Amino acid sequence: MSHTTQINAKRLLERLETLAGRGALPGGGVSRMTLTPEDKSGRDLMRTWFEEAGLTVQVDAAGNMFGLTPGRESEPHVLTGSHLDTVATGGPYDGALGVVGGLEAVQSLRESGRDLPSPLGVAVFTNEEGVRFFPDMLGSLVFTGDLALDKALICLDADGIPLGRALADIGYDGSHTPGHVPVKAFMELHIEQGPILDAKGLSIGVVKGVQGIHWTEYTLSGATNHAGTTPMDMRRDALLGAAEAVVFARRLAGEIGNGQRATIGSLKVAPCLSNVVAEKVTLITDLRNADMGLLQQAQTMMEDEIAAICKRHGLESLAKELVLVDAVDFDPRIVGMVQEQADVLGLSSMPMISGAGHDAQIMAGKFPTGMIFVPSKDGVSHNVREHTEPDDLVAGTRVLAGVLAGLAGQ
Numbered sequence: 001m002s003h004t005t006q007i008n009a010k011r012l013l014e015r016l017e018t019l020a021g022r023g024a025l026p027g028g029g030v031s032r033m034t035l036t037p038e039d040k041s042g043r044d045l046m047r048t049w050f051e052e053a054g055l056t057v058q059v060d061a062a063g064n065m066f067g068l069t070p071g072r073e074s075e076p077h078v079l080t081g082s083h084l085d086t087v088a089t090g091g092p093y094d095g096a097l098g099v100v101g102g103l104e105a106v107q108s109l110r111e112s113g114r115d116l117p118s119p120l121g122v123a124v125f126t127n128e129e130g131v132r133f134f135p136d137m138l139g140s141l142v143f144t145g146d147l148a149l150d151k152a153l154i155c156l157d158a159d160g161i162p163l164g165r166a167l168a169d170i171g172y173d174g175s176h177t178p179g180h181v182p183v184k185a186f187m188e189l190h191i192e193q194g195p196i197l198d199a200k201g202l203s204i205g206v207v208k209g210v211q212g213i214h215w216t217e218y219t220l221s222g223a224t225n226h227a228g229t230t231p232m233d234m235r236r237d238a239l240l241g242a243a244e245a246v247v248f249a250r251r252l253a254g255e256i257g258n259g260q261r262a263t264i265g266s267l268k269v270a271p272c273l274s275n276v277v278a279e280k281v282t283l284i285t286d287l288r289n290a291d292m293g294l295l296q297q298a299q300t301m302m303e304d305e306i307a308a309i310c311k312r313h314g315l316e317s318l319a320k321e322l323v324l325v326d327a328v329d330f331d332p333r334i335v336g337m338v339q340e341q342a343d344v345l346g347l348s349s350m351p352m353i354s355g356a357g358h359d360a361q362i363m364a365g366k367f368p369t370g371m372i373f374v375p376s377k378d379g380v381s382h383n384v385r386e387h388t389e390p391d392d393l394v395a396g397t398r399v400l401a402g403v404l405a406g407l408a409g410q
């Protein structure tokens with residue numbers, strides 16, 4: 001792995017720009033919601049580029065599209081890829097970089113004439129964002145068998161259209177059985193979607209894993225009463241309890257440290273009137289950590305504190321678990337290869353944990369998997385202002401090409 005792989009930077013940047021024109025919003029940004037005419041347009045473009053690169057195009061019944069080394073479809077692939085769908089007001093690189101950069105890496109390796117023992121492939125997964133259909137990362141979940149195809153096909157969008165019909169409407173209801181591509185390893189190149197690399201002025205994030213997530217909804221109930229006539233020491237103020245929980249969340253993250261995140265970003269207050277003591281508040285705690293033991297510790301501390309707050313203020317509390325997603329560790333050998341490639345190419349880098357969800361975390365449950373991050377300007381994503389410098393787009397793709405060559409060469 002001492003030699004580096006050349007990529008065609010001009011082709012990469014031109015394709016990214018062309019793709020950003022599919023679903024372009026006036027004034028900047030991209031809207032390619034999954035399985036819309038804009039998504040079809042992006043997919044069609046990608047398909048022509050796969051064919052131009054000499055890859056065999058296959059689409060499965062969940063709409064996942066693959067560009068594969070021809071004639072070797074039954075062998076275990078070193079697969080890379082991401083998604084082409086965006087949120088309603090998205091940017092040009094979230095997902096798109098992993099697909100276009102993935103193709104550039106694979107195409108460059110093929111053009112280099114290097115003899116690689118394993119075939120290469122590029123994947124485009126359906127409905128990663130989860131904006132139109134729930135769950136997010138649906139395509140990769142069906143590919144790995146973690147979500148049954150028949151269940152996926154009947155997922156409804158807000159207009160009651162099932163995913164199966166939306167696939168047929170744009171002609172991406174493919175004939176292959178999901179999971180049909182044998183996978184030796186999977187790599188995803190993605191923008192960071194957070195501020196760390198940009199703030200530190202680094203090019204490459206060596207992604208070690210994805211945080212676990214725990215969401216719990218607490219309903220705190222007290223007594224509603226007149227703001228003027230109820231003495232302060234005779235109140236059971238649910239909003240006071242919720243406010244103390246918000247402050248505690250910040251302290252909790254500091255006490256646990258180790259990348260712990262703790263957020264209460266949603267409060268529903270009833271009756272929510274300026275001259276009435278609040279009777280009921282529904283709040284959601286969002287706790288995240290890459291270490292599931294610490295995440296559990298944070299959850300217990302939060303539960304204990306809310307119980308103590310309720311006791312102090314005469315409130316009752318009802319808890320309901322909303323989301324619990326396990327943390328993911330990427331393959332340590334692949335993480336090492338990403339670091340080595342960044343070093344060989346003389347690129348500045350740091351190890352990091354992904355704060356957002358990605359198809360790679362689903363693939364990691366079944367296959368040796370890794371991820372590469374490049375900076376997001378000011379940490380902005382899921383937004384029309386999303387931006388990554390061309391040098392960083394190229395750097396990430398070069399690292400990807402090197403890692404794919406290493407994986408396919410073994």
Ligand SMILES: [Zn+2]
Nearest residue numbers: 094095128190
């Ligand atoms: Zn993404």
